[in-house]
Amino acid sequence: MKKTLCILLIPFLACTTHKGNVDDILKTDKEFSAMCMDKGMQEAFIKYAADDVVKLRPGEAPIMNKPDLEKMFAEHAQDGVLKFQWTPVKADIAASGDLGYTFGNWSIFVPSDGTTRDTTIYGNYISIWKKQTDGSWKYVLDGGNSTPAPEN
């Protein structure tokens, strides 16, 4: 009887255990930012995008899939000029560990082109992350907006 009870309990315990680890999403978000600084926006934003990604763009229509994201970056490559990085402020993950999000602060350093001064612009972002069949995390939705410079 004890053995049967034990066998019965195993699946219940496995079922109620929280499968999601928010640190996995935070780690991916930070690696994404590091790659963006190191390799540029085009390579990083394509590597971490899900096939059915939606990318919002202030003042423009959204991009609705990965091929269109690749096309947009190919047409508007600005790598090596802009320095785009971000830091997550908040993150959460579903109990099932397949969906989560990060929210945080970004900054873009725009260097002088000879006629303008070096400028840094600031903003917030939302990234929604979905675990892929290979176990990797990809963003399925990404957007954000500019903000004033941080006060501190």
Added chain:
Amino acid sequence: MKKTLCILLIPFLACTTHKGNVDDILKTDKEFSAMCMDKGMQEAFIKYAADDVVKLRPGEAPIMNKPDLEKMFAEHAQDGVLKFQWTPVKADIAASGDLGYTFGNWSIFVPSDGTTRDTTIYGNYISIWKKQTDGSWKYVLDGGNSTPAPEN
């Protein structure tokens, strides 16, 4: 033996069943928009906000909790003037049914003030929804941006 096997299988089946129903989130998103048109932004955005809500605002610092959201609406009430509504385009929910998101299109009708003409502005939104302990869905993160007018 058959009975034991049956008892053993029940928790396994319960565990593997997808608990999330994306229609619940879509329904809430649509009710939120309907309330916004009917009762105004202040009442709707407060009713559907989680206590730890983060509300992004283009060009401004984000709002980081519900009391600050209530304060912002109290100070900048525009109800009865703006007509703000939206339609979800895409939504997803975690297998565990506790976290999901909606993405869609919004429009705001800004009526003439006597010196200006009636105007409608357009945009996209991202809302991240979390199931509360009472079973209701509240948004924990909300943001978006303006876009050109739809082409069709």
